[in-house]
Amino acid sequence: MAARRPSAPRSAIPQQSWRTPTPAPIVLVSGPEEVCAERATARLREYLRAEDPSLEISDIDASDYAAGTLLAVSAPSLFGEPRLVRIRSVEKCSDAFLAEALSYLQAPQEGATVVLRHTGASVRGKKLLEAIRAGQGGGAEVACPAIKRDSDRYDFAAGEFREAQRRIVPGALRALVGAFADDLTELAAACQQLISDVEGDITEPIVERYYGGRVETSAFTVADTAIAGRYGDALLTLRQALASGADPVPMVAAFAMKLRTMARVAGSRGESSAAVASRLGMKDWQVDRARRDLAGGWTQDSLGLAIQATARADADVKGGSRDAVFALERLVTVISTRAPYGA
Known part of the structure; x- marks a missing residue:
């Protein structure tokens, strides 16, 4: 008979839903699902800020840690404002961070909420996670398993x-x-778009109108392919979407949403995703996605050209042109080639 694998040690700290987390001196956000992790962290920030608008927010990268940072940013200020310390990349943490984080658990700072993000991609930081789960520091855990x-x-x-x-x-x-x-x-973004755009109940015809009723092809697929510069593939996915009944209006809306996010993020080089998201009122994963898109050869000029082309296409598909399909193909061409139509 094969030996039974030992069961995982039971956590001694409260387990919270990523949709409804509440602050604790130490909050461990664990697991690989980044969308859920970003939501949990954002909601902790909203909770704390609602309690006290003077909340101080600090971000730490555990993989590139400067000795003394954790204690410095968590320590009470002159006026005693509450502090939120968001620590990312704990699965890649340095030895210096690991030592100071373990020490911090023995005496957490009053008025500070320290959120540690560990994706589970490695066993790095295992000793710290075990200490938190054993109850050191008065923590709670928000699990974000893969969906x-x-x-x-x-x-x-x-x-x-x-x-x-x-x-x-x-x-x-x-x-x-x-x-x-x-x-x-993208599923999360699509849900939020429907919640924002549609009044009343959301029905099958509405989803069909927005996303073409086709599993393989959607407005976001077309937009992603064009933004990545894959001209031939973008035209092909556009024609597939149109053939399956996709409405040109939400198709252009998908381009507009992604380009608008890229433009907002473009001027934030050097800042952490969490800092940019906090400043712009966005989610961290939206910032990360926009940065990946921008890394595909976009410049300030080409982004401006794409936004202008999208505004023109939006007017055309809403009645400004007799040929909405041509308006979409022209838009895909401009965005995929990063050049004016016919250039």
């Missing part, structure tokens, strides 16, 4: 609408989840 199964994605999307107190019919929810089966980030 891979269709049922998990369905539950995730249903939670988005439930949290916003919006009703989406089951068939529409299934269609929406199917359209973004491979990317939880």
